[in-house]
Amino acid sequence: MTYTVLYTVFIFGGDHLSNLLDSLSTELRRGTLTLAVLSQLQTQQYGYSLVQLLEESGIAIEQSTLYPLLRRLEKQELVKSIWDTTESRPRKYYILTDLGENVYEKLKEEWLKNSKQLYKLLEGEE
Amino acid sequence: MNLIDVYIYEVTRRLPEKNREDIGLELKSTIEDMLPEEYTEEDVKEVLSELGNPAVLAGGYNERPMHLIGPKYFDIYVSLLKMIVPIAVVIAFISVLAKYVVGFEQGDTVLNVALIVLGEGIWSIITVFMQVFFWLTLTFAILERSDRSKDEYPRTMSLNKWTPEDLKNTSYIPQNRVVSKGYVFGSLLWTAIWGTIYFNADHLAGVYENAGNGLEFILPALNQAVLNSYWQLIVVVIGLEIVFALTLFIKHQWTKKIAIFNLIREVIGLIVLIFLITNANLFNIEFLTYMSRIFQSTEEQIKMFIIWLTLILFPIFSLYNSFEGFRKASR
Numbered sequence: 395m396t397y398t399v400l401y402t403v404f405i406f407g408g409d410h411l412s413n414l415l416d417s418l419s420t421e422l423r424r425g426t427l428t429l430a431v432l433s434q435l436q437t438q439q440y441g442y443s444l445v446q447l448l449e450e451s452g453i454a455i456e457q458s459t460l461y462p463l464l465r466r467l468e469k470q471e472l473v474k475s476i477w478d479t480t481e482s483r484p485r486k487y488y489i490l491t492d493l494g495e496n497v498y499e500k501l502k503e504e505w506l507k508n509s510k511q512l513y514k515l516l517e518g519e520e
Numbered sequence: 521m522n523l524i525d526v527y528i529y530e531v532t533r534r535l536p537e538k539n540r541e542d543i544g545l546e547l548k549s550t551i552e553d554m555l556p557e558e559y560t561e562e563d564v565k566e567v568l569s570e571l572g573n574p575a576v577l578a579g580g581y582n583e584r585p586m587h588l589i590g591p592k593y594f595d596i597y598v599s600l601l602k603m604i605v606p607i608a609v610v611i612a613f614i615s616v617l618a619k620y621v622v623g624f625e626q627g628d629t630v631l632n633v634a635l636i637v638l639g640e641g642i643w644s645i646i647t648v649f650m651q652v653f654f655w656l657t658l659t660f661a662i663l664e665r666s667d668r669s670k671d672e673y674p675r676t677m678s679l680n681k682w683t684p685e686d687l688k689n690t691s692y693i694p695q696n697r698v699v700s701k702g703y704v705f706g707s708l709l710w711t712a713i714w715g716t717i718y719f720n721a722d723h724l725a726g727v728y729e730n731a732g733n734g735l736e737f738i739l740p741a742l743n744q745a746v747l748n749s750y751w752q753l754i755v756v757v758i759g760l761e762i763v764f765a766l767t768l769f770i771k772h773q774w775t776k777k778i779a780i781f782n783l784i785r786e787v788i789g790l791i792v793l794i795f796l797i798t799n800a801n802l803f804n805i806e807f808l809t810y811m812s813r814i815f816q817s818t819e820e821q822i823k824m825f826i827i828w829l830t831l832i833l834f835p836i837f838s839l840y841n842s843f844e845g846f847r848k849a850s851r
Contacts, residue, residue, distance in 0.1 A: 440549070440550075440553070441546065441549075441550040441553070442550050442553035442554055443553075456572065457550075457570060457571050457572070458571055458572040458573075458576050458577040458580055459580060461546070461547070461550065461577070461580070461581075462577070462580030462581045463580075465543070465581060477545075483549055483552055483553075484545065484549055485549050485553070486545075486546045486549065
C-alpha cells in the first residue's frame with residue numbers, strides 16, 4: 395500500500411516537473427522568436443524555407459506560431475511580402491523593410507546586452 | 521476528399537473575409553513545400569498534424585482575442601460581479617417575499633406559503649443571477665473587443681491604469697469589524713418574516729392541530745384588529761430595520777454611528793412592543809381559554825405569563841444586540 399502511494403507520488407511528481415519545465419522554457423523562448431525570425435529575413439525567404447533555416451540553427455518553432463507571426467510583422471511594416479509566381483508553384487516571399495532592419499539592429503543590441511547581464515548574473519551564482 | 525483543401529477551409533472560415541484568400545493561398549503553398557514530390561495521404565496527415573489544430577492556427581492569424589474577457593478587464597469584471605450579484609439576489613428574494621406578504625390569501629397555512637416563497641425565491645434568485653452574469657459578461661466581452669488602446673495594463677474601477685491615488689478610494693476595513701452579507705440578508709429575512717406574521721396573525725400565529733391531514737390552523741392567538749390599529753408604528757419599525765440593514769450593507773462595517781442607530785432602533789422597537797403587549801384586547805379570548813384548559817390555570821394567569829415573559833426576554837435581546845453593536849464598532 396505504502397509503496398503504491400510512494401510510486402504514484404513519484405510518477406506524478408516527475409510528470410509535474412517535466413510539465414513545469416516545458417512551460418517555463420517555452421515562456422523563455424517565446425520572446426526570442428521575433429528576433430530569430432527577423433535575423434533570417436535579411437535575405438528573402440518563404441514560409442517553409444524559413445522553418446528549415448531556423449531548424450538548422452537548432453531553433454524549434456511551432457509552424458502554427460510562425461505563419462501568423464510573419465503576417466503580424468508585415469502588418470507592423472517590419473517585413474514586406476511578394477508573391478513569386480514565376481516558379482512552378484507560387485510562393486510568398488518575405489524580406490525586411492528599412493524599418494525592419496532598423497528595428498532588428500536595435501533588438502539585437504538589446505538582446506546581446508540583456509544576455510550579457512544575465513550571463514554575469516548566472517555565473518555569479520556559482 | 522482533399523484533406524489539404526478541407527484543412528485550409530477549416531482555417532480560413534474562422535478568419536475575416538478579406539484575409540481568407542491570401543492566407544489560404546500561402547497556406548497551400550506552404551503545405552505543398554512541406555510535402556515530397558510524390559506524396560501519399562499519410563504524408564499529408566503528417567504535415568497537417570505538424571501545422572496543428574486549425575482553430576489554433578486561425579487564432580494566431582486573428583487579431584481578435586481568443587477569450588471573452590482578458591487580464592485587462594478581468595479584475596474589474598469580477599469585482600463588479602461580486603458587487604452586483606448579492607444586491608440583485610437579495611432584491612429578487614425580497615420582492616418574491618413581498619409579493620406573498622401583500623397577497624396573502626385567507627385559508628393558506630404558514631407551511632404552504634413558506635414552501636411557495638422558498639421555491640419561487642430560489643427560482644428567482646437563479647434567474648436574476650443568470651441575467652446579471654449574462655449581461656455583465658456580454659458588456660465586458662464587447663468592451664474587450666472594442667477597446668482600441670494598445671496598452672495591456674489591467675484596469676481599475678475608474679477604467680484607468682492603476683496609480684497610488686487609487687488607494688484613497690479603497691475602504692480599508694479591519695477583518696473583525698466587517699459585516700458579512702449573510703448577516704445583512706439574515707436580518708432582512710427576519711424583518712420580512714415577522715412582518716408577514718404580524719399582518720397575517722389571524723391565520724398564521726395561533727394554535728395548530730394535527731387533524732389527520734397535516735397541521736391545521738384552529739384558532740388565532742392574537743386579535744388582528746388590535747394589531748392592525750398599530751400599523752403606522754409597525755411600518756416605522758419595519759422601515760427602520762430595512763434602512764438599518766441597507767446601511768450595514770453599504771458601509772460594510774460596524775461604526776459608532778451605526779451602533780447608535782442600532783440602539784435607537786432597538787429602543788423604538790421595544791417601546792412599540794410594550795405598547796402592544798399591554799393592550800388589554802391584544803389576546804384572543806378563545807386562545808386564552810384554550811391555553812388555560814391545557815395548563816389548568818386561569819385565563820388571567822396565562823395572559824400575565826405571556827406578558828411578563830415578553831417583557832423580560834425582549835429587553836434582554838435588545839440590550840444584548842445594542843451592546844454587541846458597540847462592541848463590534850470599537851474593535
